[in-house]
Each structure stands twice: as structure tokens, then as C-alpha cells.
Amino acid sequence: xxxxxxxxxxxxxxxxxxxxxxxxxxxxxxxxxxxxxxxxxxxxxxxxxxxxxxxxxxxxxxxxxxxxxxxxxxxxxxxxxxxxxxxxxxxxxxxxxxxxxxxxxxxxxxxxxxxxxxxxxxxxxxxxxxxxxxxxxxxxxxxxxxxxxxxxxxxxxxxxxxxxxxxxxxxxxxxxxxxxxxxxxxxxxxxxxxxxxxxxxxxxxxxxxxxxxxxxxxxxxxxxxxxxxxxxxxxxxxxxxxxxxxxxxxxxxxxxxxxxxx
Numbered sequence: 156x157x158x159x160x161x162x163x164x165x166x167x168x169x170x171x172x173x174x175x176x177x178x179x180x181x182x183x184x185x186x187x188x189x190x191x192x193x194x195x196x197x198x199x200x201x202x203x204x205x206x207x208x209x210x211x212x213x214x215x216x217x218x219x220x221x222x223x224x225x226x227x228x229x230x231x232x233x234x235x236x237x238x239x240x241x242x243x244x245x246x247x248x249x250x251x252x253x254x255x256x257x258x259x260x261x262x263x264x265x266x267x268x269x270x271x272x273x274x275x276x277x278x279x280x281x282x283x284x285x286x287x288x289x290x291x292x293x294x295x296x297x298x299x300x301x302x303x304x305x306x307x308x309x310x311x312x313x314x315x316x317x318x319x320x321x322x323x324x325x326x327x328x329x330x331x332x333x334x335x336x337x338x339x340x341x342x343x344x345x346x347x348x349x350x351x352x353x354x355x356x357x358x359x360x361x362x363x364x365x366x367x368x369x370x371x372x373x374x375x376x377x378x379x380x381x382x383x384x385x386x387x388x389x390x391x392x393x394x395x396x397x398x399x400x401x402x403x404x405x406x407x408x409x410x411x412x413x414x415x416x417x
Contacts, residue, residue: 272342275317276412279339282322283382283391284405292333292386293326294366296351297415298340301377307338310349317342326384336369336381352376354397363399370394380415382408 183195205220274297286293296303311332315321317339325332325347335348354371370381375397383392391403393411403411 274339274412274415275342276409278317278319279322279382279412280405280409281319283384283408285319285323286326286384287389287391290386290389291323291326291328291384292366293322293382293384294336294351294370295322295382296336296338296349296370296373297380297382297412298338298345299378299380299415301379303338303345303373303377303379306336306349306351306373307346310335310338310346312346313344315344317344336373356397367392367394367399371397371399374398380411 179199201220202224205217205224208217208220279295279297283293283295285291296306321344322337324330325337325344327333332347336351337347338345338349351369352372352375353365353368354375356371356375359368359371364385366383366385370383370392371394373379374381374394378396381394383394384390385392390401391405391408393400393403393408395411
């Protein structure tokens with residue numbers, strides 16, 4: 156049986172396997188660190204069981220799983236509608252097919268994140284404290300496993316070394332980059348002026364502005380954390396997993412950032 160399989164295996168089959176593996180890898184990168192990753196793993200597990208059932212020729216179980224997989228395409232569109240929309244928007248942007256090129260768009264953010272050093276907590280804390288004292292409004296997103304490629308591409312890509320002075324200059328009220336979010340990973344500022352999804356939670360406090368709503372929104376859709384400095388009061392807020400904590404002290408914020416670094 157093994158010999159027969161080897162004899163019938165063509166070089167086109169190898170290319171087919173490599174293309175499927177590449178597509179799955181890119182899909183994994185797109186949703187890594189988001190709530191969709193668990194669904195993705197679950198679907199792959201069901202399909203693996205289906206292939207095993209077919210191999211063992213368990214006809215009844217194969218028919219049941221076959222019916223489930225038959226409507227799987229529709230289910231995927233419903234479950235992953237946001238991710239599919241983001242991917243299609245990414246394909247349609249000039250950055251994907253223009254000067255940057257397809258492969259640079261697919262891989263550059265991954266390499267940047269992989270090469271980034273540990274979170275520069277000292278510079279981040281210094282910038283936040285200074286902006287809080289001066290009541291400079293700001294929203295800073297700290298990326299973790301989720302690479303936030305889509306949101307990075309909505310803003311101005313920087314890939315600059317993180318420093319307190321640079322962060323403060325970005326959010327200075329007369330700066331052309333201050334309107335939007337800064338996405339940080341490790342010791343790098345990936346992009347500024349980024350557009351984020353806003354939380355649609357009906358119980359969200361009405362006295363809070365769009366920065367706070369966007370901070371909760373991005374943490375609902377990924378494993379990133381968000382830090383907000385209020386322009387009105389200078390208070391510091393911290394969002395993680397869709398939960399918002401208001402009026403943090405410097406010590407409390409430092410503890411939370413240290414946990415990210417670890």
C-alpha cells in the first residue's frame with residue numbers, strides 16, 4: 156500500500172501540499188492572538204477527524220461529518236466575516252499590490268515582530284506619565300501574539316525604535332499623527348494614526364470618549380492591551396480582554412506593563 160502511494164505521488168502533489176500549507180500559515184498569522192483562533196483550531200480538528208474516519212471507512216460517521224463539512228463553507232463565512240472582510244480590504248489596498256509588494260506585505264510585519272526586543276517599559280511609562288501630567292490625549296496599543304497587521308496598515312507605518320520623546324511628539328496636539336492610535340511591540344513603534352474597531356457593548360459608560368471605546372474594541376478582538384490618557388482629566392486607563400480599568404496610578408500601570416513584558 157505504501158509502495159503504491161509512493162508510485163502514484165507526483166511532484167504536482169507536493170506543490171499542492173505546499174500551497175495549502177502556505178495558505179493555512181497565512182490564515183493563522185491573520186487571526187493569531189484573536190478570538191477566532193480557537194474556532195480555527197476547532198475546525199481543523201474536525202476536518203482531521205473526518206479524514207481519519209474516511210481512512211478507516213466508518214461509513215455512518217463519515218456521512219454525519221460529511222454533512223457538517225458540506226455546509227462548512229457557509230459557516231466559515233458567518234463565523235469569520237470580520238476576518239474575511241479585513242483580508243479582502245488588505246488585498247485591495249495599494250500597499251498590498253503596489254510598491255511594497257505582496258510578499259513584503261505578508262511577511263514584513265511578522266519579521267518586525269519576531270525581531271523586536273522586549274517591551275521597553277521604561278520609555279513607555281515615561282511618555283505616559285508626561286502626557287498624563289500635561290493632559291495630552293493618547294491611545295497606545297501594545298501588541299502581543301496578535302500581529303495586528305490589518306490595523307498597522309490602516310495608519311502610517313513607522314517601524315521606529317520606541318522612545319518617550321517620539322511617543323510624546325506623535326500625540327502632541329499639533330502633530331499630524333496625533334489623531335489615532337499608536338501600535339507598539341517590544342522596543343518598536345510599528346505605526347501611528349491607526350484606525351481601531353470600537354466596542355459595541357451597550358453597557359459601555361456614556362461619559363467616556365472614542366479613545367476609551369476603541370481601546371476596549373481592540374482588546375475584544377485581539378490579545379493586545381491598550382493604554383489611554385484622557386485629554387480632559389489626564390487620567391490613565393488600561394484595557395485588556397475587553398475590560399477597562401480607569402484612573403490607574405503609576406504603580407498600578409507599571410505592574411501591568413511588567414506582566415506584559417514577562
